[in-house]
Amino acid sequence: MRIPTNLKHKPVIVAENYEEVDGKYAYNSDAKGLSLGLAQWNDRGKVDISAKVWRHTGGKWSRQSEELPLHRVLDLAILIGRSKLYFKDAYKYEGLYDKENPQIDRIGLQGDAMTVSVCEDNQMIGEDIALFQQALADSDELLSERLRTLSRILKEAGY
Numbered sequence: 001m002r003i004p005t006n007l008k009h010k011p012v013i014v015a016e017n018y019e020e021v022d023g024k025y026a027y028n029s030d031a032k033g034l035s036l037g038l039a040q041w042n043d044r045g046k047v048d049i050s051a052k053v054w055r056h057t058g059g060k061w062s063r064q065s066e067e068l069p070l071h072r073v074l075d076l077a078i079l080i081g082r083s084k085l086y087f088k089d090a091y092k093y094e095g096l097y098d099k100e101n102p103q104i105d106r107i108g109l110q111g112d113a114m115t116v117s118v119c120e121d122n123q124m125i126g127e128d129i130a131l132f133q134q135a136l137a138d139s140d141e142l143l144s145e146r147l148r149t150l151s152r153i154l155k156e157a158g159y
Contacts, residue, residue: 001032001056008040009052009067018054023142032056040067075114078107081147082116087133096129 001019003011013036022029031053039050051073055062068076086104090096097118106113122128136143 003033003035003054004061007061009035009050010038011035011052012037012049024139030055030057030062036070039069075109077150078114079116080143082107084136084143084147086116087136090133095126096133 001016003014003016005011015034016032018031018033019029020026022031025031033054035052035054036049037052039048042048048069050067050069052067053065055065082105087096099120102118102120104116104118106115118129119125
């Protein structure tokens with residue numbers, strides 16, 4: 001499906017076949033494309049680029065399409081990678097985390113740090129963390145393939 005170019009987000013680089021590779025939703029996804037382009041929130045004289053997931057209901061483009069600044073996309077990738085690393089050893093803790101110290105890591109970014117923690121404010125954290133760990137394990141093949149691909153591309157780019 002062709003990504004629209006007449007809307008506020010202006011696609012520059014596109015993956016229009018995303019529904020064919022959308023993880024466990026492949027070939028049955030409402031996410032029809034991904035794009036990198038000029039952000040919809042740009043004002044005159046200010047140009048930001050963003051990533052967008054284009055969703056289609058079958059009849060029209062969905063308002064649930066998401067647009068994110070590129071640094072947030074990378075921050076999410078960092079959070080995913082750190083979470084996968086955490087859950088390799090989470091079995092060591094009763095309830096899958098240290099209740100005395102729910103902080104997992106502080107990752108330095110821009111002179112400060114992003115704090116990664118188990119969300120103790122979630123009243124169902126005991127059940128939800130177990131469900132999360134199982135879903136992460138069930139998705140391991142899909143996520144690992146993508147993380148290995150990202151790692152390879154980053155190495156090729158000199159990172």
